[in-house]
Amino acid sequence: DCLSVRDQQGSTPIHLAAEFQGADSMQFFKSVLGSDCFHQPGNCQRTAIHQAAMNKKTNSCLKWLVNECGTDCLSVRDQQGNTPVHLAAWKQGADSMQFFKSVLGSDCFHQPGYLQETAIHLAAMNETNSCLKWLVNECGTDCLSVRDQQGDTPVHLAAWKQGADSMQFFKSVLGSDCFHQPGRFQRTAIHCAAENEATNSCLKWLVNECGTDCLSVRDQQGNTPVHLAAFCQGADSMQFFKSVLGSDCFHQPGCVQRTAIHWAARNEATNSCLKWLVNECGTDCLSVRDQQGNTPVHLAALFQGADSMQFFKSVLGSDCFHQPGRFQRTAIHCAAENEATNSCLKWLVNECGTDCLSVRDQEGDTPVHLAAFCQGADSMQFFKSVLGSDCFHQPGRFQRTAIHQAAMNETNSCLKWLVNECGTDCLSVRDQRGKTPVHLAAWKQGADSMQFFKSVLGSDCFHQPGYLQETAIHLAAMNETNSCLKWLVNECGTDCLSVRDQQGNTPVHLAAFCQGADSMQFFKSVLGSDCFHQPGCVQRTAIHWAARNEATNSCLKWLVNECGTDCLSVRDQRGNTPVHLAAWKQGADSMQFFKSVLGSDCFHQPGRFQRTAIHCAAENEATNSCLKWLVNECGTDCLSVRDQQGNTPVHLAAWKQGADSMQFFKSVLGSDCFHQPGYLQETAIHLAAMNETNSCLKWLVNECGTDCLSVRDQQGDTPVHLAAWKQGADSMQFFKSVLGSDCFHQPGRLQRTAIHWAARNEATNSCLKWLVQQLGRSCLLKRGFNGITAAHLAAQYQDVETLSFIVDLLGVSVLDLRDASHFLPWKRKSVADYAKLNSRHGSQLTRWIAERRHQQRSQSEKTPTVPLHEDFYQVTNPQGFCLIININTYSTGSGEEERKGSERDVDRVRKLFRKLSFTIKEVQNPTTAEIDDFLNETKKSKELAKHGSFVCFLMAHGRKDPQGRDCIIDGHGVQSPVLELAAKFKASVCPDLAGKPKIFFVQACRGSGTDEVTHRGLAVDQLPPEFAQNPALYPPESDFLFCFPPQRVRCPTATLRLAASSCRPCATTSSNFTQRSTWRTS
Known part of the structure; x- marks a missing residue:
């Protein structure tokens, strides 16, 4: 019986022995349990055969199991879609591949698995390249051009995981052009080699082969190989870059305006790169902020150890640790979020004093809250020793205490320690949304935490409703693993699976949305198949929710096989079928599955807003593989079909996807499609300006010319206005480089300029800050329709940090600046009035305004100020x-x-x-x-x-x-x-x-x-x-x-x-x- 006991990940001793021992152990298991034990699924639904395929020491176990269980066992897929063939290509050598060929033939090497990766892709990530070379010789060089779901070929993957020898091999069979082909995130093999943590031999070889220009190529996120190597490699790579490029390359900004120094501060493996760069570039580089407001000091506190902090102190002094960065977090806050070690946190507290632990970030959390979320019991013991136990009861963001935060920690050591320290009453405290630590732990932790709660509170705690009337069972159904869910159902009975939350969903719906096929099999075993047809929120069944599952489509496939294909024609309240939802949230593999069971007609059926599966695939933010597959399947005419609002898939992809989709559209439709107006007469360029990233916008401007940025939609806005509303400072810098600063003064809808729209940007204030820096603080007072200024809009849509920034520039009296919305002056709204309308930060802003005005009144006698009024300019000296x-x-x-x-x-x-x-x-x-x-x-x-x-x-x-x-x-x-x-x-x-x-x-x-x-x-x-x-x-x-x-x-x-x-x-x-x-x- 001891051989059937499962660990926390679901593996038995049989699974582990298959991965780490030889055939002799398998023969022993057969003698005491029989052969059935080899087919039992464990971690990630892997059988003993899957585990034997990952055995790095020997393949004797794998061969024995195949001979014992039959070759069919090699076709069984794990939870991620990989067979033992894929796993052996990843972990073993050419001998295993020869064995597979002898029993299955060569076709097995071309079968796609996880992320549409074939055995050749997995072999490219193997520590040795013997398997890769054998497969290329066996399957032909065409296999090296096959892309996985993320766009990478085996060339990219080998550059990431192997050495220069593989690159020489690729050159000999493909030539050097293959190294310049873009893959995932538009990264070439040179980018991938810069991410190779094992060696930089591949990177050096490629630079010598391709020339130093390859080091200036930016990926989709704006990073060059210099940035990526600073993040993943050591000082030797930096010395190499200096020798071929000079030191200027280290100051070039990349993704979120991070230089190589920022990325080196994020290097978890070593700080040698960071130290070398500071010595090379000077200490000023440590004061440069990225787009989020962090310096390398903040980032190193978040990802590195105490040694980096000692280094910063030696070159900058201790003041640097108190400087606020993103979310107004200091280095101490960042160190409390360091998941790898708490050495940095302890060192900073000893250096800066315990007062630093009481400083709150923008969201109200102290380092105590953050460490409870990210670190272990040792940090809690440290806090107790320097602050006492009261600190664990202080509320932070969402009124959550350290106990709430510890309940969301990946490990539960911190939670157990706090409950033992603070008493079980702390488990009944509700956060702002009504959740207790029991709810949060059911969502984020495993069965062990549930057993702990039962031992100290009893089982009743699992039935208490929280946010949206969700019980612990509902939360456990949204957990990434299902161990917690299974334990709770066994403990509370199957009736708990029929309880609906406020939106009408049961745990069955939520598990279909967040978990895999194993949970569905479990539900069938305890409830039967009828539970999958019950409607929940917006009349969606478990099949609809499984189609929205972004982690895996195993749940969707299992449900269709179980419930029949008719379930794919059922529409939710909005008119969408599971086909529409899967096109929106999943990849090409789901579309291939639908075609196999329904045919291609299902992709043309209209759903919500008269959108077909092609429209939905164009809104898929995770991948465009689904969109490309559908266009190849349905023909390019499907890209001209308009939804109810007048948008085509081209418009929607410009809004939700990246430059790669635009390149694809150009290749099949030409560039004219980007100029076609859709909803509100907006072109693809307008929609790209509202995309969360600006790669698509930049590509379109380079393709269509800068004139496209002057085209106004039906409401009078240009892409400049829309990007100021939805994107960051990088887009503004781009506009300035191609149009000049005048474009920021052009009025659009409601006579609002780019500054007004940047003030409405709820995602980031980087755009507003950049524009003020460029245009001067007075741009905050420019009036649009009804006399509304950017200061009014920022108060209504942004947070305390932004309003503080404005007040620091214009004085406290700006809070009294009124709009012109009413003909009676006393009925016009002030900036402070607009802050009360802020749905996200209103209460926080109101408190801050009261505090700031109080400070102003107490200082007014010492420092007379000139009130800022709409009819007065600021007074300066000299005047x-x-x-x-x-x-x-x-x-x-x-x-x-x-x-x-x-x-x-x-x-x-x-x-x-x-x-x-x-x-x-x-x-x-x-x-x-x-x-x-x-x-x-x-x-x-x-x-x-x-x-x-x-x-x-x-x-x-x-x-x-x-x-x-x-x-x-x-x-x-x-x-x-x-x-x-x-x-x-x-x-x-x-x-x-x-x-x-x-x-x-x-x-x-x-x-x-x-x-x-x-x-x-x-x-x-x-x-x-x-x-x-x-x-x-x-x-x-x-x-x-x-x-x-x-x-x-x-x-x-x-x-x-x-x-x-x-x-x-x-x-x-x-x-x-x-x-x-x-x-x-x-």
């Missing part, structure tokens, strides 16, 4: 920058007279603006060329960033040119258009003055006319034509004010009166300014 250009001497040929008395004007302006704390620069009697040089030099000055406003006096004779433009005249009679001079200081050209008032006083005679003032609050399309069409009256960029004298006489009085006035938004006015409108002074 502003003042340029004075005075031309009073004219040559005889100029046709102009000397401007006598202008020195007095200059003196008066100088005195006034010194009194107003302006920095003053003057130039007397410049030529037109010298004026240009002076202004060009000024706009580049770094000093401008320190000033809150800009004033320019143009004192000269003036007249209109033949185009009707107002000009000043230099001493030789050459004209300079005023607006051309002012254009040098637009935000797109001079970002340091973005959002700051720019006032041009033109003391140049231009006739006797006067201009009307543009009234605030009117949109451009509401203005009279003479206003809307005159750029001098309504400039294309706000914050400009032009002041002209009315008559052809010197008018210093008018000039000085206007010098104290500026407006928001921009306006053009006349000398009788005070009579025509009233403006607040700043």
